[in-house]
Amino acid sequence: MAAKRTTKKTTASKDELLQYYKDMLLIRRFEEKAGQLYGMGLIGGFCHLYIGQEAVVVGLESTTKDGDKRVTTYRDHGHMLACGMDPNGVMAELTGRIGGYSKGKGGSMHMFSKEAHFYGGHGIVGANVPLGAGLAFSDKYKGNDNVTFTYFGDGAANQGQVYETYNMAMIWELPVIFVIENNGYAMGTSVKRATKSPSLWERGAAYGISGEEVDGMDVLAVREAGLRAVTHCRSGKGPYILEVMTYRYRGHSMSDPAKYRTRDEVQKMREERDAIEQVRKRLLTAKATEDELKTIDKDIKDIVNAAAEFSKESPEPDVSELWTDIILEAS
Amino acid sequence: MATEILMPALSPTMEEGTLAKWLVKEGDTVSSGDIIAEIETDKATMEFEAVDEGVVGKILVEEGAEGVKVNTPIAVIGEEGEDMSLAAAQEQPASVAVPAALEGFEGKVAAAPADSPARSEPDRSPDYPEGTETVSTTVREALRDAMAEEMRADETVFVMGEEVAEYQGAYKITQGLLDEFGARRVVDTPITEHGFAGIGVGASWGGLKPIVEFMTFNFAMQAIDHIINSAAKTLYMSGGQMGSPIVFRGPNGAAARVGAQHSQDYAAWYASVPGLKVVQPFSAADAKGLLKNAIRDPNPVVFLENEILYGRAFDVPKLDDFIIPFGKARIWREGSDVTIVSWGIGMNYALEAADELAKEGIEAEVVDLRTLRPLDMATVIASVQKTNRCVTVEEAWPVASMSDHIGAEIMREAFDYLDAPVIACTGKDVPMPYAANLEKLALTSTKEVMDAVKAVTYR
Numbered sequence A: 001m002a003a004k005r006t007t008k009k010t011t012a013s014k015d016e017l018l019q020y021y022k023d024m025l026l027i028r029r030f031e032e033k034a035g036q037l038y039g040m041g042l043i044g045g046f047c048h049l050y051i052g053q054e055a056v057v058v059g060l061e062s063t064t065k066d067g068d069k070r071v072t073t074y075r076d077h078g079h080m081l082a083c084g085m086d087p088n089g090v091m092a093e094l095t096g097r098i099g100g101y102s103k104g105k106g107g108s109m110h111m112f113s114k115e116a117h118f119y120g121g122h123g124i125v126g127a128n129v130p131l132g133a134g135l136a137f138s139d140k141y142k143g144n145d146n147v148t149f150t151y152f153g154d155g156a157a158n159q160g161q162v163y164e165t166y167n168m169a170m171i172w173e174l175p176v177i178f179v180i181e182n183n184g185y186a187m188g189t190s191v192k193r194a195t196k197s198p199s200l201w202e203r204g205a206a207y208g209i210s211g212e213e214v215d216g217m218d219v220l221a222v223r224e225a226g227l228r229a230v231t232h233c234r235s236g237k238g239p240y241i242l243e244v245m246t247y248r249y250r251g252h253s254m255s256d257p258a259k260y261r262t263r264d265e266v267q268k269m270r271e272e273r274d275a276i277e278q279v280r281k282r283l284l285t286a287k288a289t290e291d292e293l294k295t296i297d298k299d300i301k302d303i304v305n306a307a308a309e310f311s312k313e314s315p316e317p318d319v320s321e322l323w324t325d326i327i328l329e330a331s
Numbered sequence B: 001m002a003t004e005i006l007m008p009a010l011s012p013t014m015e016e017g018t019l020a021k022w023l024v025k026e027g028d029t030v031s032s033g034d035i036i037a038e039i040e041t042d043k044a045t046m047e048f049e050a051v052d053e054g055v056v057g058k059i060l061v062e063e064g065a066e067g068v069k070v071n072t073p074i075a076v077i078g079e080e081g082e083d084m085s086l087a088a089a090q091e092q093p094a095s096v097a098v099p100a101a102l103e104g105f106e107g108k109v110a111a112a113p114a115d116s117p118a119r120s121e122p123d124r125s126p127d128y129p130e131g132t133e134t135v136s137t138t139v140r141e142a143l144r145d146a147m148a149e150e151m152r153a154d155e156t157v158f159v160m161g162e163e164v165a166e167y168q169g170a171y172k173i174t175q176g177l178l179d180e181f182g183a184r185r186v187v188d189t190p191i192t193e194h195g196f197a198g199i200g201v202g203a204s205w206g207g208l209k210p211i212v213e214f215m216t217f218n219f220a221m222q223a224i225d226h227i228i229n230s231a232a233k234t235l236y237m238s239g240g241q242m243g244s245p246i247v248f249r250g251p252n253g254a255a256a257r258v259g260a261q262h263s264q265d266y267a268a269w270y271a272s273v274p275g276l277k278v279v280q281p282f283s284a285a286d287a288k289g290l291l292k293n294a295i296r297d298p299n300p301v302v303f304l305e306n307e308i309l310y311g312r313a314f315d316v317p318k319l320d321d322f323i324i325p326f327g328k329a330r331i332w333r334e335g336s337d338v339t340i341v342s343w344g345i346g347m348n349y350a351l352e353a354a355d356e357l358a359k360e361g362i363e364a365e366v367v368d369l370r371t372l373r374p375l376d377m378a379t380v381i382a383s384v385q386k387t388n389r390c391v392t393v394e395e396a397w398p399v400a401s402m403s404d405h406i407g408a409e410i411m412r413e414a415f416d417y418l419d420a421p422v423i424a425c426t427g428k429d430v431p432m433p434y435a436a437n438l439e440k441l442a443l444t445s446t447k448e449v450m451d452a453v454k455a456v457t458y459r
Helices: A014-039 A054-061 A077-082 A087-094 A128-142 A160-171 A201-207 A219-234 A263-273 A275-285 A290-313 A319-323 B086-090 B139-153 B177-181 B193-205 B219-232 B267-271 B284-296 B346-359 B377-387 B402-417 B436-442 B446-456
Strands: A003-005 A069-071 A148-153 A176-182 A210-215 A240-245 B003-006 B016-022 B035-040 B045-049 B054-059 B073-078 B134-138 B157-161 B186-188 B209-213 B247-251 B277-279 B301-305 B313-317 B330-333 B338-342 B364-368 B371-373 B390-393 B423-425
Touching: A014 A054, A014 A077, A014 A087, A014 A219, A014 A275, A014 A290, A054 A077, A054 A148, A054 A176, A054 A219, A054 A275, A069 A128, A077 A087, A087 A290, A128 A148, A128 A160, A128 A176, A128 B193, A128 B219, A160 A176, A160 A201, A160 B193, A176 A219, A201 A210, A201 A240, A210 A219, A219 A240, A219 A275, A275 A290, B134 B139, B134 B284, B139 B157, B139 B177, B139 B284, B139 B313, B157 B193, B177 B186, B193 B209, B193 B219, B219 B247, B247 B284, B267 B277, B267 B301, B267 B371, B267 B402, B277 B284, B284 B301, B284 B313, B330 B346, B338 B346, B338 B377, B338 B446, B346 B364, B346 B390, B346 B446, B364 B377, B377 B390, B377 B402, B390 B402, B390 B446, B402 B423, B423 B446
Parallel strands: A003 A210, A069 A148, A148 A176, A176 A240, A210 A240, B157 B186, B157 B209, B209 B247, B247 B301, B277 B301, B338 B364, B338 B390, B390 B423
Antiparallel strands: B003 B073, B016 B035, B035 B045, B054 B073, B134 B313, B277 B371, B330 B364
């Protein structure tokens, strides 16, 4: 079993850094806007924001190729944007409009794009883990070298079906990368209160699965670990686990009173470890100008504002949609 | 540009709240993410963050104010030196357009499942042409043949489950499949229903057509989240993008002397779920034709078999490709005095009772539903309109049963035709006992069916 921790500092070209900066900033601004729209009553129900965790999905998406698949939990907006889905379609799904990816019928937690190989958006904690292994099963069955990224949180990591899946993924050597996004809290329960295990990725050892812990606030560290995982899976060696140490700045959902952690803890992460700020500093060192970054900031703001406008203007689904998409007609 | 800060909705149910505390004052500079106020919702006290950067111009709602409606302007934020009166802010309104809840919705009656066939004329066409050669085949062989034929025809079809490969099937349903198709397509799993059901659903999204065998459906309770939340609902939740072409099959209901945890009939559970198709065949011909259809169907299908029926032989037509469509009941026996509606192993009691009743001069029409979702109520209603009486027969529990649903549908659609209440012969409302005498009592019986028929025919 390969047991390692990523400590090595990695480098990236200015162009790569600019891309990561844009991708992460898009997620952050999009999520801030979603929070705002929720406050205005335009988004209902549950809404789980990804702010703080942007480097995880942006770093890993930079290692994918055509045909690779991804499946995640209900904290899914960032994953969708990072795999190239249209911000308009995502925001309109949040507002429950016909222009949304699921025609407004799925909502924040249940969104899909067959085209982008994004297989949800799942509201049941842990359930997306075997689903991801099943997607990997289909690629193995077809004999291609695609991989499936299966994202879940530190909370889901205590679910029984995760370990059933580890076991089968290893028996069948499925090309699945289990990404544990460890943001420290399962809703309001800290990892330390939920398990005595010193680390979550090491549990894979019981099934013979290799893995590593990754600094999830550093997009380059995430990318490097992702490349190792992808290489491992594509070469037919079976699954790989990445425990990505990250942090969510906002509450679990919009109605989280945040009594389980201190304001100082959140503030310290934002000030000292912020993933976007880290890339921004690297960019300035790499001779990017403030003006260049300001232009990016403005472009992103425009994209997000346009998505918000689209999500307000797109009509609610026609009432006939209540009765569609229940059963497919046999061809 | 001055913008209003509106009283936010901070929970799915919040309509108003208390502005507990301002953490900024007029003239303060704030940036995105700064906490500016504490707001009490119906659930908790929440911190409220600024979204935009700027200077707090005017605070419009004082702290301590209660019952502040969501979307009320509570402050104005803008740039240094700007006019930040409410009027200035309202020149660029935040344009909150809260969607009208289901405006103009006409309220379609939802009692009938969305995928039920229209109540038109019942389809009485024969399952196969008259004169077709038939071969005596057990239900077990028929199920195996159906899988083998579909696997030969379609490379994406595979079977997975406990003991399906090397052991040749716990109940020998997959006998011989490993030899013919190999371990890639006949996949033994560890005893982890929850996990392999989920893997099956994921594989169906990846372009395969899995047949997931549960050693019995009792164990599928561990996996029911994936059958319902992952397989049945995804087409809808994805706005029609992603179906789940998967078959969940295995023995269901009581076997013999296996006690409470191994004897439950799940028909009504699954039949209640939109997005699933549910099949519960009786004969070998139906088992074959319906399973082939299930494997080809683009939707998730729950295929409920019965262990007691596995060894029973029936005539199966000798055809290259024998398919039975879903939602088409079969009339096994025509009669004018009473309609007996059953399916699966319940047909044993129904047919036996009909034979006995015939000796007493009562002619029962016996309808085998074969599929429970979609449900062929057209055939049932047409029969009840003829006989004016109905008895339903099943081994499952009586509360919230398929019988209850069928009885309610008959009441709704053929009330004026009924000359007696519909009687349901079901399993008893108890966990299945082990003792042989009690087990027998816990199921329904031919005698109960005969008594019910006599009651509705007033004999």
